[in-house]
Amino acid sequence: MPDLLVIVLKLLAVAAGFAVLPLLIGQAEHKVMAHMQGRLGPMYAGAFHGWAQLVADGVKFAQKEDVVPAAADRRIFKLAPGVALVPYLLVLLVVPVGPHGQVALDLGPGLFFALAVMGVGVIGAIMAGWSSANKYALLGGMRVAAQLMSYELPMVFAASSAAMAAGTLSLSGIVEEWHWWWLPWQAVGAAVFFVAGLAELRRPPFDMPVADSEIIFGPYTEYGGLRFAFFLLAEYAGILVLCALTTVLFLGGWRGPFLDTELGWLWTLVKVFALAFVVIWVRVSYPRMREDQLQRLAWAWLVPLSLAQLALTGAVRVLAA
């Protein structure tokens, strides 16, 4: 019976994290981006520095009419936001936040599961682009597909480098094996993983598929109301998942300079939010990359770099053994 209780509590914790942390990241994006541009950002909602802005946005989205274009593929169109959002919730299940089983589901091949499910999230955007019966949505969907094809490869290579270094596919296992000298050793892999993840989430500067000023938010052109809000939530949940995975694979998860066992979850959160800050920072600092530049970056830089990292990891493992 206590086992069942523990499982329920863990699932509740994951659901709460999934509901709250993306909103925190979204609010941070509002405020950080504003201050990086010399503005204040939201100041009214919630009376204190606009803390309730995203709640207000949610209320607004919920009030809007649920529109499906006449020519749209109705079932796919309605399903797409769910397909975009739910995978990130599933990934959070296997991400360890602390030592000694502070994870909802300690999966043996956790890394494999996380990467596979994360890829499904992108399918949601492709479905949306295809089913909207809109040329901009279709263009965006195709670009999403092209981006997924090119960036999934270096991302998987970089992740497998971490798995190879640890000798396990279990996410908790990878953190257990982590040592500080992984930082220089796996630095290239970490950078490639993070950049490829950003591209897969279609975050600026890799947001060509949704380029709002060119193809009007791409796959999401025809969406409004709650379905659109789900896509936005999926983007922030995606940031959370990407930062959590980068933390676990390359930055040592719950490992910190002190109090690893007591404050492990806090170390994880601190690292996740530091990475989320970098995500926002990069978004504010760089202009959008052109479609051909995106492909070039993936194939001419990230893939060779991740392969080199893989070779380095393998060589060090063999020589050390």
Place this chain on the structure above:
Amino acid sequence: MGAVGRLPGGGLAKGLAVTLRTMTRRSVTRQYPEVPPDLAPRSRGVIALLEENCTVCMLCARECPDWCIYIDSHKETLPAEGGGRARTRNVLDRFAIDFALCMYCGICIEVCPFDALFWTPEFEYAEYDVNELTHEKERLREWMWTVPPPQAPDASGEPPKEIAAAEKAAARAARRPGGGSA
């Protein structure tokens, strides 16, 4: 900074540095309705009329480039005290400025010989109806309460001509023996 820009990837680092530095600075946003703006001294917000000083000389209305000042008046005859010719006096019936036309040049204020018109920094008098932008003399008189005191002269500036002339004359008189009388 220049050396960083020339390294490979230095441009990327520079971009990140710019945004990070901007974040640590105070933002330039003004919280206008909550926090009143700090206006420059002598801001031209609206024109106030001190009706008591107006002699209906019509100079302001004539000089106005937009013809946005409307003045109506009539003459009153006052019997002179203790005999003599009766005196006539101008009485102001209407003085209105149409701020929909006004271009805030301030010529009327410059030209007024009797200090009846003043700038005030108040600017929040937008209306839903353009006709209500014509402020009649009662409203123009109300603006008088918002006229700021004149600015003190700049301590490091040149003294006014009158004072300089008076000081020069005093110095000359002091130099001349015998108190200065010829």
